[in-house]
Amino acid sequence: MKSLVFRVFAVFTLVLVAAVSGCGQKGPVLNVYNWGDYIDESVLHDFEKKYNIRVNYDTFATNEDMYVKIKAGGSTYDVLFPSDYMIKRMIDEDMLEKLDFNNIPNYKYINDSFKNLEYDPNNEYSVPYMWGTVGILYNKKMVQEKPDSWGILWDKRYAKQILMMDSQRDSIGITLKYLGYSMNTKNPKELEEAKQALIKQKPLVLAYVVDEVKDKMIAGEAALAVVWSGDAIYCMRENPDLDYVIPKEGSNLWFDAMVIPKGTKRKKEAELFINYMCETDVAFRNTDYIGYSSPHTEAVKKLPAEIRNSRTAYPTEEDMANCEIFAHLGSMLKEFDRIWTEIKSN
Amino acid sequence: MRKTWSAYPYIFWIIIFTVVPLALVLYFSFTVKTPAGIQFTLDNFRRFSEPIYLKVLMRSITLAAISTVLCLLLGYPAAYILAKNKLKNKNALIMLLVLPMWMNFLLRTYAWLTLLERKGLINTILAHLGLPQLNLLYNEFAVVLGMVYNFIPFMILPIYTVLSKIDNSLLEAAEDLGSDPWHTFRRVVFPLSLPGVWSGITMVFMPAVTTFVIPRLLGGGQYTLIGNLIEQQFLTVGDWNFGSAISTVMIVIILLGMGFTSRYEKEQEGGGGLW
Known part of the structure; x- marks a missing residue:
């Protein structure tokens, strides 16, 4: 009995394998x-x-x-x-x-x-x-001035209207840029400063999001968001009140x-x-x-x-003057993760 | 004979999809990758005992516990009404309770976003009534709400099953002996329903303590819970060893919890099966 069932099972498996590989x-x-x-x-x-x-x-x-x-x-x-x-x-x-x-x-x-x-x-x-680049997508009706610095993400006037990117490297990276450091720094002092800045910013942040950022910005749920340029183009097509800027301190390319x-x-x-x-x-x-x-x-x-001709999709040389490409960080990734966990559990 | 070989597929299944993965999690949690090769160590656990990670653990347990208590407070009366009242459409009501579970968990959680948003349904209604707008989304309230909403059927169903199995003659006997309804409930019904309550608590607490989707969607990613921490280790950082160590700690906590409840169920005898 046992061997019969086994044989039937084996034949069935063989047929299945043949059928799959036959394709x-x-x-x-x-x-x-x-x-x-x-x-x-x-x-x-x-x-x-x-x-x-x-x-x-x-x-x-x-x-x-x-x-x-x-x-x-x-x-x-x-x-x-x-x-x-x-x-x-x-x-x-x-x-x-x-x-x-x-x-x-x-x-x-x-x-x-x-x-x-x-x-x-x-x-x-x-x-x-x-x-593409990383920059600030903002709602012209909710933000009076045209933002030109990452600093606007620390502006108390926009408390609970800021969406940050739920991505360790991007969020810590733009903070390092804001402080005038390289996005690829391995210097613990500079990373510590970035951590403190992000902890200080946390009460102003509405949420840390990735994909939902598009829906939120199109619906006018927030005034400012850190986004990838491709997402910015999509949002601006859907809601003409939105605009995108690469801050002067530079960003990620x-x-x-x-x-x-x-x-x-x-x-x-x-x-x-x-x-x-x-x-x-x-x-x-x-x-x-x-x-x-x-x-x-x-x-x-x-x-x-x-x-x-859109400076969002095809920014000028001048727009990208201070932009950096991410380097592979190796074991420093763990350090970024620790910082991010500390910010989020604060 | 028949019985033994018919169990093989299940044993095979359990080995491939439960035993091997668990062994791998354990193996990863006790090792680290160094340039010199793989080394056995307790470093992963030592790292988890640092204050920031313990804080995350405590927050997860607290939020899950609050949700479980709320589920119990809301779920017990619901189960009692379903089981004890002679409702005409009882089956339809139970059906309605289970129905949302046919929909994807993620979709149901997403739906709350449109309800709670600043320009969402609830705030729009409040604005029409001339009432002040509320900040409903992206706080701990929203996270607990999401947990209670998603997991409450797991509380109601086991309690309902146990309650509806209670022999009515016991209640009649209590009445005959002069017990008023409140006393009957407190001394007879409630103690007999405890196995269902324990099942419900386990089944709500376990998914609540490990969820990572709800804090991300409804908490706006501002509340890292233990589930998020584990996910981060595997998907973002690629530190499988640390991720496995956190998972191992969680498994131990859950096993302890289950050991406690199953012992209790045995004492109460019966009701071991969930539904």
Whole structure:
């Protein structure tokens, strides 16, 4: 009896396995791992049709989620979309393949100022996908003056009307900028000062939020919020009373780029995909759909003038004068976490 | 024979999804990763005993305890009315109680945002009536409200089950012996319903003490609770060892609580099953 049941069970399992793997037999499959809601998905269908490669598309919510999944092994992705500091970390830990740029001729469309950045100094591993800044989104009807400094987030007139970002690095980072330090500092004295400033600010803060910030600002629930530029563009489209500014002390400049992890069996196809994503039409459709800023020179030219000339989406050199890119902090991350816990449990 | 092999799938399931993960949590909590390799240590626990983390733990326990008491105060009468009154639509009422649980927990919590906001439903009504606006969202009140709202069915259902199983002849006997209704309740009904009360307390307190969604959404992220701390360690910091150590402490606290209640249930005999 026991062995019969076991045999039935075994046959059933085999059939199931065969069925699942059978799906993959029709053509090569490319496994793509991107941020949620960060692509015009019709682009993927067109890629499948054009090259007869099936795309298996998954999404993640944070760089750390993605990193943990790749690092743990077992999951085989061929193309990833991490941010700057995470790319640096993955390069340092020998997790990425060097790209063969002969297979990515469309790389020439990428704006030169987005090449050879700190996280990938010789530009061997990554092709930029989107970029943006962190700044203050404010409601013109509720804030009298145009904010130009992070200091407005410490202004008692706006008590309980301020939304901070529930993200350790971003919130501590802008505070360091406000105090005149680097966002990537490892100096305990400077970090202590930032901690004290954030504790002092806490009574003025309405809430620490991430995704809800969009709904709240559009509905006029708060006057000021720390946001990513892409979210700012979305909110300003929905509520014309809102405006975005990069404070004069400088801010965070960030990039999400396409990379290929070590261990892929489809490097050629992955490079083909990256090249495809840099086709002018494809890059345009993506940036038009998600609203974030594209590093693609030709795609930007196709955008409507009001977006192309918007200082929110495409800030001037002068706006970005004091901006910094996040560096990978290594074990200092724990220190940031301790500071953040102290602020939040105060 | 049949019985033994039919248990294998469950044993297999429990090993894969309960025993192995728990062993991993324990393993991580007693180790740290150093450049020299993995070392056994108590550092993770030592770190958790620092004041800032104990403060977080105390706040979680306090808020969960307040919510549990409120659930009991509101839930017991509700269960009593359901069980003892001869209501016509009793089943429909119980159905209504369970119905919200068919909806996603996250959605139900989100719904409170639109009710409590500054320009939300409650404040809009207050403004129309010419009353002052209230700050309802992003404070401890909102967090406790969210907990009570989400977990109160777990209090009502076990108490209701126990109450409706009480033999009516016991109540008649009490009456025959001259006991007034209040006395009957205090001396007969309430002691007999205690197993349900303990089940309810455990089932409300456990999810309340570990929740991380409610303090984030309704507390505006201003109140780090133990659940948030654990989530942060795994998702933001990537310090699985410290995260596991906090989880281990929580498991011990919950085990102690359950040991206490199950012993009590045994003394009371019966009522061990939840519903």
